[in-house]
Amino acid sequence: xxxxxxxxxxxxxxxxxxxxxxxxxxxxxxxxxxxxxxxxxxxxxxxxxxxxxxxxxxxxxxxxxxxxxxxxxxxxxxxxxxxxxxxxxxxxxxxxxxxxxxxxxxxxxxxxxxxxxxxxxxxxxxxxxxxxxxxxxxxxxxxxxxxxxxxxxxxxxxxxxxxxxxxxxxxxxxxxxxxx
Amino acid sequence: xxxxxxxxxxxxxxxxxxxxxxxxxxxxxxxxxxxxxxxxxxxxxxxxxxxxxxxxxxxxxxxxxxxxxxxxxxxxxxxxxxxxxxxxxxxxxxxxxxxxxxxxxxxxxxxxxxxxxxxxxxxxx
Numbered sequence: 001x002x003x004x005x006x007x008x009x010x011x012x013x014x015x016x017x018x019x020x021x022x023x024x025x026x027x028x029x030x031x032x033x034x035x036x037x038x039x040x041x042x043x044x045x046x047x048x049x050x051x052x053x054x055x056x057x058x059x060x061x062x063x064x065x066x067x068x069x070x071x072x073x074x075x076x077x078x079x080x081x082x083x084x085x086x087x088x089x090x091x092x093x094x095x096x097x098x099x100x101x102x103x104x105x106x107x108x109x110x111x112x113x114x115x116x117x118x119x120x121x122x123x124x125x126x127x128x129x130x131x132x133x134x135x136x137x138x139x140x141x142x143x144x145x146x147x148x149x150x151x152x153x154x155x156x157x158x159x160x161x162x163x164x165x166x167x168x169x170x171x172x173x174x175x176x177x178x179x180x
Numbered sequence: 181x182x183x184x185x186x187x188x189x190x191x192x193x194x195x196x197x198x199x200x201x202x203x204x205x206x207x208x209x210x211x212x213x214x215x216x217x218x219x220x221x222x223x224x225x226x227x228x229x230x231x232x233x234x235x236x237x238x239x240x241x242x243x244x245x246x247x248x249x250x251x252x253x254x255x256x257x258x259x260x261x262x263x264x265x266x267x268x269x270x271x272x273x274x275x276x277x278x279x280x281x282x283x284x285x286x287x288x289x290x291x292x293x294x295x296x297x298x299x300x301x302x303x304x305x
Contacts, residue, residue, distance in 0.1 A: 088199065095188070096185075097188045103195035106188045
């Protein structure tokens with residue numbers, strides 16, 4: 001299991017849980033950050049075809065209401081709940097794990113070390129990115145398609161010009177500062 | 181509640197051990213019992229025997245390291261906790277008892293392997 005979108009100023013945090021029974025042929029699987037977008041896309045479809053996948057999504061309003069850590073853990077719980085079959089053990093990227101009745105084993109640097117965690121990082125990343133591309137059509141002024149909600153100079157300029165949208169995490173520093 | 185990395189791993193190890201013990205036919209009586217004097221990871225019955233279990237998990241490759249990580253000091257704490265547990269048990273236990281160890285060995289790129297050592301040590305050692 002892995003997550004995407006802990007850091008950005010806008011959009012949801014997405015967690016993915018993947019159960020792979022064997023290595024996938026002819027696709028490169030690695031930490032999603034170490035693949036090119038094209039490789040990620042290819043891997044994404046291969047994983048969906050050959051593995052069991054659960055996804056959890058927690059939106060910006062909930063991130064503001066709780067905090068990013070709780071929201072991320074909630075997304076992870078959801079991802080595991082959406083798996084068709086309950087696994088015996090969950091390997092979680094990072095040092096923080098949700099409290100489930102299934103043992104959750106934290107693996108620091110897991111997206112590089114563990115094949116299933118790498119798969120999960122790809123599912124989470126591609127799912128989140130495509131959501132942000134979709135949101136771009138609702139709020140074209142922010143260019144979510146380009147930066148996916150992350151803090152870039154262009155995103156900062158758009159915020160200055162248009163103010164925050166429904167999708168922005170008002171509890172995050174650049175936004176909290178501008179609204180007060 | 182904020183848990184540290186080590187606590188998270190300890191909890192996961194314990195959950196794995198409990199699931200494994202159930203498959204082995206143990207009846208779980210209590211988990212994670214804490215006293216000031218020490219703590220017990222799992223208390224369970226196997227047949228007529230009351231078993232006190234210590235769960236050790238290790239990521240290093242050397243065999244036996246999980247067992248060796250129980251130092252005399254830890255063993256003393258463990259036995260003190262056992263006395264407390266027996267003193268506080270709702271019905272006094274008159275049957276046989278045993279100390280077991282579940283060693284969980286984590287290897288990179290493979291599922292963790294669990295080893296159950298029945299009667300791993302005694303109260304006087």
